[in-house]
Amino acid sequence: MKKLSEDEIQNKLKDLEGWTYAKKAIHTSFQFENFKEAFTVMTRIAFEAEAQQHHPNWGNVYNQLEISLSTHDADGVTEKDFKMASAIEQIVDPSN
Structure with a gap:
């Protein structure tokens, strides 16, 4: 897998609300109603x-x-990270 340039990363982040780039990775966070909901989403992501x-x-x-x-x-x-990020977004908010 080819590592993306910072410009390529920043351009792709425009399609992912709430995601940022730092320290050679893309990052986001989510807040849920309670622990059970958070853990349920984590299980689906897993x-x-x-x-x-x-x-x-x-x-x-x-x-x-x-x-x-x-x-x-x-x-x-890499592209692999953006594919996973998109899947995570669909899991967290299927209406996206």
Whole structure:
């Protein structure tokens, strides 16, 4: 997978509301009603990550979920990260 340039990343981020680029990864966070809702979404994302064989770095505290995506083999952000980010957005808000 080819690592994207910062310009390519910034251009692609225009299609992902709430995502930012820093430290060789794209990042976002979500807030849910409660822990159960956050964990349910995390479980759905986990199944998608397995299907794509691309796993996020993430953290969860109660109703907060923070996600970072990068392609370790490329030492940066690739198309693979944007594919996963789009899938995450569909899981969190299917109306997108």
